[in-house]
Amino acid sequence: MEKINSTCFVCGKEVDPKTTSKNLMVNLPICKECKGSDKEKVKVDELLEGMADGFVCGCI
Structure with a gap:
């Protein structure tokens, strides 16, 4: 898990986890x-889109 x-x-790219910043989203x-x-924005959208896979809205 340390590698992630x-x-x-x-x-x-390798970054120093103690000095690097984090994406807040x-x-x-x-x-x-x-x-x-722009690459960051695309990657964030991909990750957030993937989080919703398999969930069903219960407000029907």
Whole structure:
């Protein structure tokens, strides 16, 4: 699990988990090059979309 916490969730580059920032939407580390980029926004959308798979709305 340590490997997941030490890589940028967008590009996969190694980052220092103690000094890197995290994306607040998905709470994952992100490198300075990817932070604020279009690639970051696309990846966040992909991850959030995947979280809803298999859930059924109960408000019918």
